[in-house]
Amino acid sequence: MAVDVAASSALPVAVQPARRRALAPASLAGYAFVAPAILLMLVILVAPVLIAAALSFTDYSLGNPGFDWVGTDNYEKMFSRSTYTKMLTASATYVLVVVPASIGLGLGAALLINSLKRFGDFYKTIYFLPVMAALLAMAIVWEFSLHPTVGIVNQTLESGCGTFLEQISDWYAAGCARNFPLWFGDRDYAIWTICFIGIWQGFGFNMVLYLAGLTGVPRELYQAAAIDGADSAWDRFRLVTWPMLGPTTIFVLTITTIRSFQVFDTVEAITGGGPSKTTYVMMFAIYEKAIQHNLIGIGAAITVVFLAFVLFLTFLQRWLVERRVHYT
């Protein structure tokens, strides 16, 4: 019977009659089969979201016996206080930098590796290593490397002092005169350093997805394009590869954007949201308010806004997919 249900729902034609006899034993069995999954989804996914949404209208503080309803106070604070403006700026900066950069680098690396006859696996491994490494552990490694005085990066930069480098770059000369940047302590650098780590960590994953996408591009299309006069590599990329990678790109874009919104480990381990809240991304704000300060109300409000962003992106993806980015 289960087979029947599965088969009938797989065929669009069969859906109409199935709907008419909604209470037929066959479909009841179907509901019974999906019930555990739906129940679990309600309990561990939908219910917590609803609870968070409800809490966002309260001033609940962890450990208190009760709470008061405060209406939209928490949301008003979020859009009026400079702290939260900085939070949105930090998250937006991170997403807008990391997403294009890690997609671009991922695609570039995939194309280069795909064009290799040998050593492809070797490079794949190298680029994929940061993805496999725990970001938290890597954050600590970066913290050491970028340490203002004893870190390898600033030490290397210092060893270039007194050479021609000082003449060609004012930035370098200033660094030699006083000190090279505090990568995580200077508000002009911190968010970019965090972005850099995000790109370094994330683009290997996009590369693998693109490599998979590239195997799905039929050889014949390149031959056909060649016959039609697309001779240069750029033409082949523009006319065949890029359109054929459309579905992959949509997927990569959504995944990377959501992952970028979720950045937390590096911020928590290295900057703690500072300096001057320049790296105060949403996930960290939720953690700081709800977990560190025990202010569940405002933490829940940030969570709701965060979920709204992610939901919006997911719907955008659905909409784009339905607008036919698929050619095959």
Next chain:
Amino acid sequence: MKRLFAMAAAAAFYAAPAAAVEIEVGYPYSHLFDVTYEKIMESFKKEHPEIQVKFRATYEGYEDATNIILREAVSGNLPDVTMQGLNRQAILVEKGIARSLEPFIAKEANFEKEGYHQAMLDLSTFNGDVHGLPFSISLPVGYYNMDLVRKSGSDKLPQTWDEVVTLCKEMRANGVKNPVFWGWNITGNWFMQALMWSQDEPIVKGNKVNFDGEAGLTSFETMKKIFRGCEMQNLSWKDALAAFASGDVGMMFWSTSALGAVERSKGDFEMKTAEFPGIGGKPKGLPAGGNAALLVSQSEDPERLQAAWTFLKYITSGTGAAAVAETTGYMPPNKAANEIILKDFYKRNPNKETAVRQLPLLRDWLAYPGDKGLAVTQVIYDGIESIVTGEEDDMKALQSDLVAEVGDMLPK
């Protein structure tokens, strides 16, 4: 076979008292206190073999410590004894998590003679009941790398912040890249309180912010003067301590608590500590830092509670307190330790005596009342950070922003 049986019985008998009572303990700042507890436990195990002490994962700092306890209170897995920052005891008492110690004190025959400083006990007394026993007390002091200070041409140590800034400039002119680190980021706003107490003003009065007046503005202006005048780098405190220990930083203003850790890790240079500078003269008061042992056990088992009390008393009196002074830069909360065990200790460790000389200045390390206490600390931290990073230049504007925002968060 018989012998084997006897041995097993003996082993069981021997093991029995050790397994009799187990208590769990949590403490913060592993880099300061790991050595201290190691030392204390050595003698504690000998004197009280019947008590098994299990240490939980250490808290990162005082804010973190309070948080974890609040969360554990909700989820019902509190330890028996927890070490909490002096200014975070109030919230745990308010929420009924910390137990009163009076019943235990009443049972002690001569508790008065154990030598607890009244001033220090007062820090842990709420509604007339003692709720905690102070474990380690600190005050802010100045750490000086004398090799770098001498580069300025003299080895006179500054008495006021103006002199600090002047010294900075002289050091910078003589090639010291990093003349000062001023510990604004120590537990949120301890140094802000230090500047306020220097002028004999608390940072909060009841439910009202008290940095809205002249004293508050002077505090902000003083910080700005130090940060800008010395072109201080925005180092995280871990980086700063490491940089000072490696001999890169000329002066470091920080809690005396780190003295043990700095002395253990410092490079080859002469280090001196001296009294905390003041605003235009000697400070009129300084906030006490440090932590107290609280009994937060949820157990109703009298044996276990008694064991927790025994541990609490042991670490805060006599040998325990002496270990605190020997391994860290903290002052022991206990007269007995100061007078008997540590008799010539301060003669041998003059750097550790600086804080003791400042003891008459000891004031409360104030907590912000209400649920948002931790969040208020964060707001002030962010405000001070904006001076350090150069984001904020107008101290009057910053002051009124902070007063408004903090005022909003305190209970009405």
